[in-house]
Amino acid sequence: MEDFEQPVLSVSNITKHYGKGCVNCRGSQVEHLLKNYCPVCGTVYACQDITFEVYAGEILGIVGESGSGKSTLMECLYFDQEVSSGEAYINSYKSGTANVFAESSQQKRYIRNHMMGKVYQNPLMSLKMNFSSIGNIAEKLIAAGNRHVGMMEARGKELLEHVNIPVYRMKEAPKNFSGGMQQRVQIAKALSNNPPLLLLDEVTTGLDLSVQASVLDLIKTIQRELKITVLIVSHDLGVIRMLADRTMVMLDGKIIEHGLTDQILEDPQQSYTQQLVQSLL
Amino acid sequence: MEEILAIEHLSKSFVIHNLDKNIEALHDICIDLREGEFVGITGKSGSGKSTVFKCIYRTYAPQKGNIWYKSKKFGLVNLADLSERQIIYLRKYEIGYVSQFLSIMPRTTAQELVKHAVLEMGHEEEYAEREAFKMLEHFELDRELWDCYPGTFSGGEKLRLNIARAMVKRPRLLLLDEPTASLDHASKLKVRELIEQLKREGTTMMGIFHDIEFMENLCNREYTMRDGKLVDIEI
Numbered sequence: 001m002e003d004f005e006q007p008v009l010s011v012s013n014i015t016k017h018y019g020k021g022c023v024n025c026r027g028s029q030v031e032h033l034l035k036n037y038c039p040v041c042g043t044v045y046a047c048q049d050i051t052f053e054v055y056a057g058e059i060l061g062i063v064g065e066s067g068s069g070k071s072t073l074m075e076c077l078y079f080d081q082e083v084s085s086g087e088a089y090i091n092s093y094k095s096g097t098a099n100v101f102a103e104s105s106q107q108k109r110y111i112r113n114h115m116m117g118k119v120y121q122n123p124l125m126s127l128k129m130n131f132s133s134i135g136n137i138a139e140k141l142i143a144a145g146n147r148h149v150g151m152m153e154a155r156g157k158e159l160l161e162h163v164n165i166p167v168y169r170m171k172e173a174p175k176n177f178s179g180g181m182q183q184r185v186q187i188a189k190a191l192s193n194n195p196p197l198l199l200l201d202e203v204t205t206g207l208d209l210s211v212q213a214s215v216l217d218l219i220k221t222i223q224r225e226l227k228i229t230v231l232i233v234s235h236d237l238g239v240i241r242m243l244a245d246r247t248m249v250m251l252d253g254k255i256i257e258h259g260l261t262d263q264i265l266e267d268p269q270q271s272y273t274q275q276l277v278q279s280l281l
Numbered sequence: 282m283e284e285i286l287a288i289e290h291l292s293k294s295f296v297i298h299n300l301d302k303n304i305e306a307l308h309d310i311c312i313d314l315r316e317g318e319f320v321g322i323t324g325k326s327g328s329g330k331s332t333v334f335k336c337i338y339r340t341y342a343p344q345k346g347n348i349w350y351k352s353k354k355f356g357l358v359n360l361a362d363l364s365e366r367q368i369i370y371l372r373k374y375e376i377g378y379v380s381q382f383l384s385i386m387p388r389t390t391a392q393e394l395v396k397h398a399v400l401e402m403g404h405e406e407e408y409a410e411r412e413a414f415k416m417l418e419h420f421e422l423d424r425e426l427w428d429c430y431p432g433t434f435s436g437g438e439k440l441r442l443n444i445a446r447a448m449v450k451r452p453r454l455l456l457l458d459e460p461t462a463s464l465d466h467a468s469k470l471k472v473r474e475l476i477e478q479l480k481r482e483g484t485t486m487m488g489i490f491h492d493i494e495f496m497e498n499l500c501n502r503e504y505t506m507r508d509g510k511l512v513d514i515e516i
Contacts, residue, residue, distance in 0.1 A: 260340070
């Protein structure tokens with residue numbers, strides 16, 4: 001097998017539901033759901049049976065309407081939420097032999113701090129707005145076990161320079177920054193421990209067009225330079241078209257279609273994907 | 282000459298769900314291409330020429346038939362059902378596609394656009410820059426334009442940039458999808474010169490052209506398409 005065929009992350013049958021479920025919706029009865037909702041017990045199935053692989057150095061896009069389960073999937077992968085069932089294997093963790101969802105909280109923290117970085121739509125989810133920007137990065141470095149102040153300062157500086165935050169503003173708190181700059185600080189923080197996997201959840205939503213373009217440029221450059229694997233969630237097909245090699249389409253908690261990004265955009269097979277693509281401005 | 286591509290009984294239709302329609306775009310297409318050859322496809326708009334190319338490049342998912350391609354990396358493979366990862370690899374290293382439209386990245390200059398294609402292959406920055414400059418010079422793109430955003434370029438300049446971007450990867454197989462559409466006569470001649478030069482250098486190519494005069498003495502073989510079918514082969 002060649003390197004490019006080794007999955008960095010391999011996910012199988014992830015299901016996340018809110019509610020206990022009942023005989024109508026549990027197990028193989030999911031076809032009785034009304035969209036992703038059980039009409040009998042009210043359980044919501046945010047993700048149903050999600051299986052995919054993402055490979056070294058590739059950008060995998062996830063698109064779908066609001067409420068389709070994209071962000072829930074990212075939260076499950078980053079251990080922000082516990083999965084109801086399913087497995088995930090990370091190539092760099094125990095040589096990809098351990099289901100990371102079955103690991104202890106301590107191990108999950110280790111995986112999260114060493115092997116993943118996440119950028120949220122809302123910078124408040126990741127950044128301490130009153131800490132300095134460099135302090136925010138140091139937080140992630142400390143979480144990964146670093147204690148050498150000089151090293152952390154140098155690393156923080158390097159990362160912030162990489163994401164085009166001017167040196168003289170590094171000690172400033174992100175609350176004083178624009179939306180685009182806050183996203184860039186988040187990206188720097190996510191990259192601080194050289195994770196092999198970067199999760200991006202609607203990173204350009206709410207930013208104006210020129211700032212969006214600069215954030216996308218930055219992601220593309222970082223991905224190329226660091227050869228990092230990126231999982232990007234967006235409901236903006238333009239973002240996906242620009243960044244993703246392959247794309248998965250989600251609807252009602254399920255993956256309904258996947259393929260090469262240009263194939264999804266130019267020859268969509270499913271009715272929902274056709275509607276989605278036709279809505280592209 | 283060794284066969285590099287063989288399309289066997291390729292069919293493709295588009296299902297339009299909201300109209301409950303099935304549009305047949307290609308029917309039983311068979312084409313073969315040997316190493317170093319230039320094969321042309323002509324036909325009216327809507328005859329299915331671009332669909333054939335998009336099936337080869339897998340922008341469209343073929344439904345029936347096989348597209349056998351002799352890859353340097355994977356050996357003989359069927360592009361119609363090859364894994365997405367392998368298709369991505371082939372696009373990066375072996376198969377180039379030039380359409381009449383240039384897909385532009387925001388705030389990316391002409392030279393960066395060409396350089397990125399080399400960087401994608403995993404080469405060093407310095408090497409990528411050298412190759413990009415060489416290619417831009419080769420295709421005679423005015424030096425003053427190298428640092429400009431291609432959105433403002435003329436049709437001919439965009440096309441030369443598009444070809445430079447595809448050729449900088451030195452693909453084994455180059456697909457030219459109406460590269461002369463909407464170009465003036467002088468620009469068309471320039472494209473013809475480029476194609477002749479690529480042919481001399483041994484690049485295997487398939488090209489779609491509306492203009493039959495343009496193809497004269499250029500192609501080893503010409504296929505004509507009508508209503509999604511091959512109707513004529515000229516050698």
